[in-house]
Amino acid sequence: MAYELYYWDGIQGRGEFVRLALEEARADYVDVARQSGRGMGTGAMLALMRSKHEAYIPFAPPFLKDGEFVVSHVANILFYLGPKLGLAPEDEKLRYVANGLQLTITDLVGEVHDTHHPIATSLYYEDQKEAAKARSAAFISERIPKFLGYFEQVLQQNPGGSSQxxxxxxxxxxxxxxxVIEGLRYAFPKAMKAYRVDYPALTGVHDAVAKRKNIAAYLRSDRRLAFNEEGIFRHYPDLDLAP
Incomplete structure (x- = not known):
């Protein structure tokens, strides 16, 4: 039975982290909200979230159905899928290390979102532009190097080698x-151009993943949605500053 991925149509968003794992493993999956021919679409996703009868309903997408089992939150979904798809360490203790790293990515993604919605998600970007400029300036000068520097150090110190x-x-x-690197380059091209040389191991991982057979095929396909100003990583020129 195919995995069913539930996420908003039209954006990469948080769902893309799950899609990449499914695509790399060539797993059989259905991107439910995008499968209009199945008579399901976004309505099925919302119906499950609002169900008065299902146990343990998800708070928000993305979530994944494996048969009757539903698992939500990106890091949690990947912790579940990783061993099944051959994308988790064989050592059980290292699986928790991987989960911790993924949770740190979750923190970073949350901060990226807050650069363009620093006051409220219910407001349009245009309603909070001045706050967004201040938040983005701090994110570029302080938080990008904090997060990317951390991941660079972990890569450099990995006993298994800095290729992963x-x-x-x-x-x-x-x-x-x-x-993450793709998204940051889209949202903050000026900032990321300046930072590129500072993180050689991280750049190496990015480039190696892009060249993997299944990922490269996915990136060329229409299954890979383009970045846009409705997702997590958004490019607003006013927010993109050279550090």
Whole structure:
């Protein structure tokens, strides 16, 4: 039975971190909100979230159905999928290390979102532009180097080698780091151009993931949605500053 991924149509967003793992493993999955021919779409996702009968309903997408089992939150989904897809360390203790790294990526993604919505998600970006400029300036000068510097150090100190961030083989965390770098380059091209040379191991992981056969095919396909100003990583020129 195919995995069912539930996420908003039209944006990469947080759902893309799960898609990358499914695509790398060539897993059989359905991107439910995008499958209009199935008579499901976004309505099925909202119906499950608002169900008065289902146990343990998810708070928000993305979430994944494996048969009747529903698992939510990106890091939690990947912690569940990783061993099944061959994208988690074989050592059980290292699986918790990988989960910790993925949770740190979750923190970073949350901060990226807050650069363009620093006051409230219910307000348009245009309603909070001045606050967004201040938040983005701090994010670029302080938080990007904080997070990327951390991941660079973990890569450099990985006993399994700096070609991957945990253990001695590719994991879902490497795929997620690829997405983070892609997203930051889209949202903050000036800032990321200046930072590029500071993180050689992180850049190496990004480039290696992009060249993987299944990922490269996915990136060329229409299944890979383009970045846009409705997702997590948004490019607003006013917010992109050279550090």
């Amino acid at each position: 961030i945990v253990g001695n083989r590719l994991s879902y965390v490497d795929l997620s780091l690829f997405q």
